[in-house]
Amino acid sequence: MTNTTSNAKSYFDLHTEGYARLQRVREVPVRGGRRAQPFLACTVAALVGSAKDPVTRYFDVKVSGADAKKLVEGYIGVDDPRQRPLVKFRLGDLWADAFIRTSGDRKGDPAASLKGRLLKAELIDRAELAQIKQYELITRGIGYLNRPREVTPKDGDPFLSCSIGALAGPVDEPDYRYINTIVATADAQHLVRRCVQAIEAERKVLIAFRLNDMKADAYLRTKGERAGEPAASLESKLIHIGLIKIDGQQVFPAAAPAPVSEDAAATEDADTADGTVEAPTAESVQDEPVPAPEAEEPALAASF
Structure with a gap:
């Protein structure tokens, strides 16, 4: 639960956390004239299951946390998969965005992406990573x-x-x-x-x-x-x-x-x-x- 300065409860928290690689870090332009400011976004490729053969769940997120922004913005324009950072993360306000596929073999079929706000992201030490046997989301x-x-x-x-x-x-x-x-x-x-x-x-x-x-x-x-x-x-x-x-x-x-x-x-x-x-x-x-x-x-x- 998020609190105000008076400790009054003001927000219902729905948090998702786990381990992931960050990719497609970018600034997204916003329409609305000169005062409209672009926002920082990225894809969180979360790992689930056995560390030997994990499944990936993709979240398209807006970076909201101040410390998360400092970390993520350093990877704008990084496309090399070998340079994508592995992080421990926390998302807020998870939701599913539905759409119709517009191309490919499944053109016209319904599809959906997971979205949310990236509240926290911390780089993972390699020693910590080596100890993980099972990824949980x-x-x-x-x-x-x-x-x-x-x-x-x-x-x-x-x-x-x-x-x-x-x-x-x-x-x-x-x-x-x-x-x-x-x-x-x-x-x-x-x-x-x-x-x-x-x-x-x-x-x-x-x-x-x-x-x-x-x-x-x-x-x-x-x-x-x-x-x-x-x-x-x-x-x-x-x-x-x-x-x-x-x-x-x-x-x-x-x-x-x-x-x-x-x-x-x-x-x-x-x-x-x-x-x-x-x-x-x-x-x-x-x-x-x-x-x-x-x-x-x-x-x-x-x-x-």
Whole structure:
């Protein structure tokens, strides 16, 4: 949570962090006359998975942090892949930008890119890099839990999925980032299942969450006035739930522990969210793509 000088909570943080190479560093011109100032931008090529064979997720970002600007601007015009810096980074306000491909074999198909603001970037020491066995791309925040369901694919193992309406932006007028997730850990699965009854009763279930990996899935809208337009959803894996509130009442953990990790910031955001924002309605997420495989009702653990 971002604070003002009076320590009043003013901003819901949605932060993504990991390791990446910086590329396509450039100044982007802005229309608007003489007073319009160009801004610094770059592509963050984030690494995910085994250090021996990682997957790359690309984020097109505006460089916002003061220290990040000092580091990044030194690489304007550097095109040699061997000179691209490897950094530990933090992004804010992640979102997916949808568009229609205009060329190539997939011309006319929907596509999407991940965007955000680069808040922090630090060069990585080679010794630190050598110790990394698994790259993680972690996103932390708070949001409303929706649509938990057991999915049984025709080919593959069954899994538990859910949607999170993550809060981002000013407290008095936040935006939602809708993230479709696979619940990837046993602890998170247990907690999501305990929330099913409350969600079915249309109660507001607010969670502090941690996700791993992030990608954008593009599709064409099929309903409403914007049918036929490109859109995109964020997709990730839910690996940890640090706090649950139902209709403003904390139900997990039973006694709030002292802040001991970066997840504490998301817990603090959850305190601020009580009574200040409305949970997303079913109508607000109905246009999001839903996996096609057959679904069954989640098996209930002891419900909250």
